[in-house]
Amino acid sequence: MTTPFKPRPKAKTGVEGLGDILVGGLAPGHVYLLEGSPGTGKTTIALQFLLEGAKVGETGLYITLSETEQELRNGAASHGWSLDDTIHVFELVPPESLLDEEHQQSLLYSSDLELGETTKAVFAAIDRVKPARIVLDSLSEIRLLAQSSLRYRRQILAMKHYFAQQGATVLMLDDLTTDTNDKTVHSIAHGVIRLEGMTPIYGAERRRLRVVKYRGQSFRGGYHDFTIAEGGVQVFPRLVSGEHKTGFARDVLTSGIRELDALLGGGIERGSSTLVMGPAGSGKSLLAVQFAVSAVQRGEKAALLVFDEELGLLLDRTRLMGIDLEAMCAAGNLFIEQVDAAELSPGEFTHRVRAQVDEHGVKTIVIDSLNGYQAAMPEEQFLILHMHELLQYLNRQGASTFLLVAQHGLVGDMKAPVDVTYLADTVILLRYFEAFGQVRRALSVIKKRFGSHESTIREMRVDGSGIAIGAPLSGFQGVLRGVPVMAEEDRASLLEDR
DSSP, X not given: OOOOOOOOOOBOXXXXXXHHHTTTSBOTTOEEEEEEOTTSXXXXXXXXXXXXXXXXXXXXXXXXXXXOHHHHHHHHHTTTOOOTTTEEXXXXXXXXXXXSGGGTTTOBOXXXXXXXXXXXXXXXXXXXXXXXXXXXXXXXXXXXXXXXXXXXXXXXXXXXXXXXXXXXXXXXXXXXSSOXXXXXXXXXXXXXXXXXXXOOSSSSOEEEEEEXXXXXXXXXXXXXXXXXXXXXXXXXXXXXXXXXXXXXXXXXXOOSOHHHHHHTTTSEETTXXXXXXXSTTSSHHHHHHHHHHHHHHTTOOEEEEESSXXXXXXXXXXXXXXXXXXXXXXXXXXXXXXXXXXXXXXXXXXXXXXXXXHHHOOOEEEEEOHHHHHHHOOOHHHHHHHHHHHHHHHHHXXXXXXXXXXXBSSSSSOBOSSOOTTTOSEEEEEEEEEETTEXXXXXXXXXXXXXXXXXXXXXXXXXXXXXXXXXXXXXXXXXXXXXXEESSOOXXXXXXXX
């Protein structure tokens, strides 16, 4: 009776988020290519790969043809890692080091050796260590020694067969400094991961990766943002909202302001998205904060992700209205995060929003504002796709999202930086208008997918007592244009000075 074949468990990479993209990790016993320009994080990922193996008792070997062992250890130390007694390092270093008597027996210089001799030295190191995980850094040196594409391909094939006999999982690094059009290893490797770095005109560099191929299994395709910080590389897998469906009761959530809830037909449905649009200073942030405060008062958790306003100013001006956001944060019911658009990639922002829902159980999310989010991702067509997936994900988690958009202009015709009104379930529009020699604010609901809502326009006032909503402005025409015409005497519908 034959014993059924049991596949070996996948080799985890040790890189947060990469396992999600690779559906678990790397199939053991195969050769993988990790390619990217210098500085994109190849060495860091390779070290995390070997350190993860050491955690499960697998011996690791780092073969470096372009970097000294000391440089490698210094780089690991910058992340708080120690390679002592966990990872073996075999280096090929310049002949000047041969003057050091302590290293004469183990140091080689790749440029002075024939390709075959270099390969034999590498194989000898593998035979001595017998590692389960191997990193070869980098293929550019092998390519230079080979001098021809045919010889290079034959050498890589020979190395692949040798690695297969050893049963090791191998990560080959290529810094793309020689021939970027040479796809020899692409056809030979079991999987290929490509790292890319982008430098915007302003702000920090952006990094992203893509799985080019992975034989025999599916993977999460497309580009995924990642960062390099102390502690290693962290990858932010591209969000696919269809993978995150949950069940919840779609009850109605109120704002705590009776007139506003009446305008919204009772309130906002759980698991829906609301777009609050209006010119600068019209009260968008305070209106959204009112819903967050109402959520906290119901015993739920809320989060504010603020792009545009300095947090100290937001806390001070809400405190003057009788809203103590700091106390809510101290109690663990409200999370406020300042977001720097110049330093943040869209993928990392999505990851932070998901963390609020998945880790903290937040049910009300305020993103203030889309203008700041757009600054982090200026390509408008991709911004729409990002927002679609993010809003769909939040809706399916039963979280209510408030997305703020500052329109260009103060009165008259106004334009939003990008049209996302079709994505939102509810759209609230704020406007300035002039009446009786005063600049006033008007509020209306122009879209609501769930249930009915008032089609009226009401005045809104923001002062030390908070937000006040007036009666419908039935005696005015042209309020949304900013310069209304009074069809009949209608002072009664305006809010009186308090």
